[in-house]
Amino acid sequence: MxxxxxxxxxxxxxxxxxxxxxxxxxxVSLDVAPGETLGLVGESGSGKSTLGTAVLRLLxxxxxxxxxxxxxxxxxxxxxxxxxxxxxxxxGEVSMILQDPMSSLNPVQTIGAQLxxxxxxxxxxxLHAAAVAALxxxxxxxxxxxxxxxxxxxxxxxxxxxxxxxxxxxxxxLLICDEPTTALDATIQYQFLELLKTLRASHGxxxxxxxxxxxxxSRICDRVAVMYxxxxxxxxxxxxxxxxxxxxxxxxxxxxxxxxxxxxxxLPVIEGQPPTVGNRPAGCPFHPRCAHATDRCRTVPPExxxxxxxxxxxxxPQETPL
Amino acid sequence: xxxxPILEARDLSRTFRVRGGNLHALSEVSLSxxxxxxxxxxxxxxxxxxxxxxxxxxLDRPTSGEVLFRGVPLPRLDTAGRHAYRRAVQPVFQNPYxxxxxxMRVRNxxxxxxxxxxxxxxxxxxxxxDEVLEQVGLSARAGDRVPSEFSGGQRQRxxxxxxxxxxxxxxxxxxxxxxQDISIQAQILNLLKDLRAEYGLAxxxxxxxxxxxxFMCDEVxxxxxxxxxxxxxxxxxxxxxxxxxxxxxxxxxxxxxPDAHADTTPPMGELPSPLSPPPGCPYNPRCPHxxxxxxxxxxxxxxxxxxxxxxxxxxxxxx
Numbered sequence: 001m002x003x004x005x006x007x008x009x010x011x012x013x014x015x016x017x018x019x020x021x022x023x024x025x026x027x028v029s030l031d032v033a034p035g036e037t038l039g040l041v042g043e044s045g046s047g048k049s050t051l052g053t054a055v056l057r058l059l060x061x062x063x064x065x066x067x068x069x070x071x072x073x074x075x076x077x078x079x080x081x082x083x084x085x086x087x088x089x090x091x092g093e094v095s096m097i098l099q100d101p102m103s104s105l106n107p108v109q110t111i112g113a114q115l116x117x118x119x120x121x122x123x124x125x126x127l128h129a130a131a132v133a134a135l136x137x138x139x140x141x142x143x144x145x146x147x148x149x150x151x152x153x154x155x156x157x158x159x160x161x162x163x164x165x166x167x168x169x170x171x172x173x174l175l176i177c178d179e180p181t182t183a184l185d186a187t188i189q190y191q192f193l194e195l196l197k198t199l200r201a202s203h204g205x206x207x208x209x210x211x212x213x214x215x216x217x218s219r220i221c222d223r224v225a226v227m228y229x230x231x232x233x234x235x236x237x238x239x240x241x242x243x244x245x246x247x248x249x250x251x252x253x254x255x256x257x258x259x260x261x262x263x264x265x266x267l268p269v270i271e272g273q274p275p276t277v278g279n280r281p282a283g284c285p286f287h288p289r290c291a292h293a294t295d296r297c298r299t300v301p302p303e304x305x306x307x308x309x310x311x312x313x314x315x316x317p318q319e320t321p322l
Numbered sequence: 323x324x325x326x327p328i329l330e331a332r333d334l335s336r337t338f339r340v341r342g343g344n345l346h347a348l349s350e351v352s353l354s355x356x357x358x359x360x361x362x363x364x365x366x367x368x369x370x371x372x373x374x375x376x377x378x379x380x381l382d383r384p385t386s387g388e389v390l391f392r393g394v395p396l397p398r399l400d401t402a403g404r405h406a407y408r409r410a411v412q413p414v415f416q417n418p419y420x421x422x423x424x425x426m427r428v429r430n431x432x433x434x435x436x437x438x439x440x441x442x443x444x445x446x447x448x449x450x451x452d453e454v455l456e457q458v459g460l461s462a463r464a465g466d467r468v469p470s471e472f473s474g475g476q477r478q479r480x481x482x483x484x485x486x487x488x489x490x491x492x493x494x495x496x497x498x499x500x501x502q503d504i505s506i507q508a509q510i511l512n513l514l515k516d517l518r519a520e521y522g523l524a525x526x527x528x529x530x531x532x533x534x535x536x537f538m539c540d541e542v543x544x545x546x547x548x549x550x551x552x553x554x555x556x557x558x559x560x561x562x563x564x565x566x567x568x569x570x571x572x573x574x575x576x577x578x579x580p581d582a583h584a585d586t587t588p589p590m591g592e593l594p595s596p597l598s599p600p601p602g603c604p605y606n607p608r609c610p611h612x613x614x615x616x617x618x619x620x621x622x623x624x625x626x627x628x629x630x631x632x633x634x635x636x637x638x639x640x641x
Contacts, residue, residue: 006429043503043504043505044503045470140610142576149559155592155593156367157592158592164638185366185367185530185593186366186368186530186531186532186571186574186575186589187570187574187589188366188589188592189574190341190573190574190576190588190589191588191589191590194588195513210503212503213576214578214579215575215576215578216576217578218576218577218578218579218580218582219576219580238580239581242578242579242580245584250504253505254578255503256504256505256507256508257504257508257533257578258508258511258531258533258534258536258537259533259559259578260532260533260536260572260575260577261577262563263536263537263557264537265515266512266515267511267512267537268508269506269509269512273473273475273476273505274503274505275408301412311415
């Protein structure tokens with residue numbers, strides 16, 4: 001197996017330095033290989049965005065101080081890196097695009113100014129030509145005109161494409177995408193995912209794709225990690241997870257999504273709601289909502305290998321197909 | 323014989339005067355909500371879904387066309403009729419963070435429509451609050467608290483309880499689950515379906531998500547740039563759509579299956595500005611099947627199979 005690009009080990013993010021402080025992320029480990037797209041799925045509050053933000057060391061100071069574990073990027077632990085070195089990686093080797101393009105872009109600067117700022121750091125020669133080329137790459141018509149325009153003059157889909165052009169300006173090895181299509185309409189989301197696939201291939205980059213939508217995962221990801229209450233509960237190749245989900249939470253989530261193919265009378269539901277950060281249950285965090293829970297689930301389950309690259313953290317992994 | 327509709331829209335149009343011309347938010351939309359029926363309105367942002375909802379709630383007035391409550395146009399309802407309309411037609415909005423007053427106790431939030439329409443005395447209203455809280459899966463104790471003490475899913479339950487309090491006949495649901503987490507969405511959808519079955523409620527379900535509409539509705543109305551482009555039974559719309567736009571929406575409704583079939587009609591292009599809609603069929607610039615006639619003449623909404631579709635190509639024998 002090739003050396004992973006990003007290797008996260010036992011990453012814990014607490015609200016402050018104290019050992020007793022509530023943990024937003026609790027012992028998360030994962031790898032991203034070069035060129036691979038790893039999906040990070042979970043509901044709000046599961047810690048998926050915290051994980052993406054932690055990789056870039058952009059957490060608020062309180063959380064950054066409460067971060068322990070290792071985030072190894074191409075052999076170097078980012079948690080021990082001096083600020084200057086981290087700044088070079090951020091937006092350079094590792095880049096990020098966020099959910100809301102309107103708040104990622106500066107409303108009072110032209111598209112061109114914002115794009116050139118990103119390109120300048122890479123030390124490209126002719127910035128204007130590079131900016132035009134960057135817009136062409138993300139399929140923006142009449143790029144020279146658009147460079148003189150402002151974000152509010154564009155549609156949401158076009159703004160998100162500008163954001164990705166900025167994110168790709170320095171040819172990153174890893175692009176962290178935090179729900180980049182959630183604010184987009186269905187047909188525009190479809191087009192944006194297709195564009196990301198093209199860009200991923202042409203730049204040969206890996207992606208960490210944060211989303212709550214299994215449809216998006218199946219469209220763009222190679223592997224997926226399912227998060228619940230600050231932990232990864234199941235991880236594996238996309239096909240494997242969809243065909244043979246083993247964790248009761250993954251199974252229940254997949255079953256509860258309506259489909260255009262058939263309409264059951266009722267959707268299977270997960271009763272209750274996810275725990276808040278301060279009130280996470282001991283042991284397996286899902287056990288109070290789990291139909292298969294036993295006394296044993298009050299202790300932390302080990303990570304079990306249940307298939308090729310398929311890991312699950314559960315005392316009672318389910319066998320039957322979904 | 324279908325029962326008489328509760329609420330009916332006839333040739334509803336709404337044009338807003340804005341800088342740069344007239345914005346046709348909604349054009350010639352007709353539909354009717356009958357007891358026990360559930361209609362889904364599907365379309366993307368800017369298609370006029372919310373304008374339609376506002377017109378049906380009389381929060382806005384149509385430029386032309388009319389909304390009828392039990393056969394009487396809304397502006398011509400007398401006082402008793404207006405009260406009956408306000409009682410019978412209840413909205414649930416998308417965002418329960420902005421649709422519930424943060425300063426009121428849940429009990430007062432739910433009782434307000436009852437007291438405002440004069441349908442209940444205070445004592446009756448408090449009893450009714452406890453009843454509806456239980457129906458939506460909350461305890462009566464929730465009534466003493468304020469919205470900020472509840473999660474998003476619980477808030478949406480409170481909003482549904484408020485809508486149910488006056489024993490409505492029709493719920494207008496504007497994207498009621500799209501701000502919720504997946505596991506909570508399923509809970510709310512099931513709840514709405516149960517309530518509908520139990521009380522024979524009619525529902526109008528506005529959504530951008532075809533899968534949700536398939537689960538919730540008997541009939542689907544697809545709107546594009548303010549016009550109905552297709553309508554028909556939910557199951558058929560989701561399996562054999564006739565309009566290229568409906569097909570694009572279906573292709574864009576990504577299934578949770580990496581081996582799902584490759585799409586024959588991927589969605590192309592973006593929504594044109596509603597200020598200058600294209601001549602002919604409003605969908606023609608994005609349509610992979612567009613012909614000369616599509617650019618020249620707007621197709622009429624005419625029957626095909628078991629529904630209606632506005633598409634030249636579909637009427638000439640399909641795609």
